[in-house]
Amino acid sequence: MLRTHNLALHFDEGRTKALDGVDIEIFEGEFVAITGPSGCGKSSLLNLIGTLDNPTKGELFFCNQPYSALQDLSEFRREQIGFVFQSFHLIPTLTTLGNVLVPTIGRSSDHNAIDRASDLLKLMGLESRLNHFPGQLSGGERQRVAIARALINDPAFILADEPTGSLDSTNATHVLDVIANMRLKKSLTIVMVTHDPVVAAKADREICMCDGKVISGSRRNP
Template sequence: MTDTPTGSGAAVRALDVRKSFRTGADQSLAAVDGVSVRIEPGRAVSLTGPSGSGKSTLLHMLGAIERPDSGSIHVGDAEITALSRRRLAAYRRGIGIVFQRFHLLPALSALDNVIAPVLPVRTDFDKRARARELLEVVGLGGREAALPSKLSGGQQQRVAIARALINDPALLLADEPTGNLDSRTGAAVVELLLNLRAERGMTMVIATHDPGLADDCDEQIRLRDGRLLDG
């Protein structure tokens, strides 16, 4: 058994997952309250709901950025809620995560930003060659040397997507990937993400306020006040 999802797409299963955050000395807020979901391999699924509904918290738990207070999460063959800290780090390296604010390193070129997640680890592929290939795939061939400050918001998000693909993940998570983009650029990023999913067969889970993006996914998981909405 491996802690890193393998194959073209990873199955995802969350069972009665709960996560609360302290809001005061004697108060807490249930961000995710008893959520159970099952996502089949290779599906593109959106997490939707108003601000504070729990969609980003659920996504972060799938990515092992947050640990649930209770419940279990399985991704591929791994029960990530039972992994040690060291094995969780290995799991995170094996999935792809795209954030709303890009999180590019400002002093690094586009190419080096793509390489950054695998820089400290051994790989069975040429890191620079794969990074160049991925920048070409996301439409940034020839911009390898550009710093983030010289790229538009849409281009920076494309670099972030290429970075998320560097390990050929079976699971790609995206947290409001169009939230900082204008509608036209956002639509182009949506098209890119869904085309990549179709080509590579990976499972994709996207937290979004964008109804167009949600509608373009295979299915929607709707949340409100930390709970699933039926229908």
């Protein structure tokens, strides 16, 4: 479903190699954890998969189609990808419900978006926080809003950067269970960056990175 070929992302005129020749393959319905030390390129890889940045070199493929051939990147992002960012990126002037609805803006004839958003927020245990603003929420609550927002458009895949980093272990387990249920119901593909070995152990596969390179787990075992 997702494939990268010799992917590189350089900064500072090549002095910083955030990614340095990454070849990975991710199959439909897989739950893949990306692990590795701080600064090894995990967020950079998610950003490229999510079309938030352009590679310096190499190519990405979605269902064998090169990203460079995609006609409408913003539509691809909106319809196929759910993001959970490392720093949440909630809009401070929108309520919980408003934030979850943001990815539905620009979708014509999406008539039950508010019901879906409310259901997801209920699943996240936030039914009493629908009209609160991000500044009135705890870190863990904000993180759960971000996860609900990622799921609102029934994406093909979720790109999640440390989605349980601000959660206590009970909430982390709950959120992982919600995502796992979605995955079973809708054959969601999950790419999750995590430092938590307990979370990584729940994945089908762990892709380990170091210094911009993949050191293990780039392919699924046959």
